[in-house]
Amino acid sequence: MEHVRAALYLDFDNVFSGLYKIDPDVAIQFANQPKIWLDRLAATFSPEAPRRWLVLRCYLNPAGSVSRTDPASDQTRLYFSKFRPGFVRAGFEVIDCPRYSGTKNAADIRIVVDAVDALSADTRYDEFVIASGDSDMTPLLQRLRRSDRRTMIVSPADAAEAFTTIADQVLDSQRVLALVQGESVDIDDEPDDVSAAELEGDFGVALDRDLEARQDADSRRSAAYEAFQSMVTDEYQQAAEPVNMASLAHRIRAQLGSVVSESNWFGFGSFARAVASLHLANLNMSQHLLWDADRHSQPESEGGMPRRTGLPPAVERVADQLNLPTLPQPSWPAVYRVLSDYAHTHAFNLTHCTSWARDQLREQGFGVSRSAVAFVVRGCSYGGAPLHRKPAPTAIEIGEAFIDNVISRAEAEFVLSDDEKTTIRGWLDGEREDWPGGPAG
Known part of the structure; x- marks a missing residue:
């Protein structure tokens, strides 16, 4: 395959506003110079071949705006219409979507209609890239999957799991910002709070030492995937109990090296999807465990969902719905302190x-991954x-804002009792009376 025939549908208001809340300078760079990140996205996490953009559509409310964060600016609002010329120059068809209610414009409806129409077009599109964090797009992704099309979500927010799990790949805000700035889009997705013994454990399968020296990327990826298949299959067949997926992923990444990041788990977008591609007999997976239904006892569960050791049921429920990192309780205040330290001593850059x-957290004895830190930053x-x-x-302030956001997002998904909200707040703030240390105040 010389290229992947791709269609990109961008809900500008949704994506730009989301990025602007995290990093205004890079969000403006995203909007002013779309050609730069578009060219990079053509070759990012595309397993078969580079993408060829056959459809580029930007849905934009010309009257939309955000409050400027620069106090030196003469204007208090930054209007989206100023970014229109950049998208036209980059080859986008810009479609005006004025607001038809107090909070909604017609972008999501137009995207759904246009994408479904594309399914019946004479040209077959191999992949649909939906740039939006709106979980209302879930039925569209389900429709595209039924038509056997690859999908990628580009989302600045932490979208609901029901939305993200349908897509073949997800570019979150950290990857989008890195894409815009020309940085590596790989995020170290190593597990949170893995023990030292697990981090240093002997996996027992060595990858051919010549793998890193191979120049042919396709051959290298193919060899690495074969090694991955051997490693996972051996571990699965020899395991006497359910296998911790985070620990297994970390050991495989350590053995295979950079090819895992460069190929984004061999084009499958996540470790879990790569494992599923092996079609192991009797395989069952939860968010954290995999097991053989014939040989292993099913992990203890509540309400049909696998339990995470040590998490209160209310917290576990939120983690299932929102992909909340399953950090131990003492880790949360430590994350808030370290992020405040960073904000007081550095010019903000999400990747850095x-x-x-x-x-910093590792030095303090907390095993927290970059993806978990990014979740708190968002x-x-x-x-x-x-x-x-x-x-x-x-x-x-960081902790309280984060906790309020988690509870607000959770309440948008399901009903929380007052006792459940109290439990969640208590877990995420470490049952604190105060948080000493650092510039916490």
């Missing part, structure tokens, strides 16, 4: 922030305490 914070930004803010937010 997540790497720096992870390293949450506190959407909750009203962005790290780019001047003056920089304190640890308490």
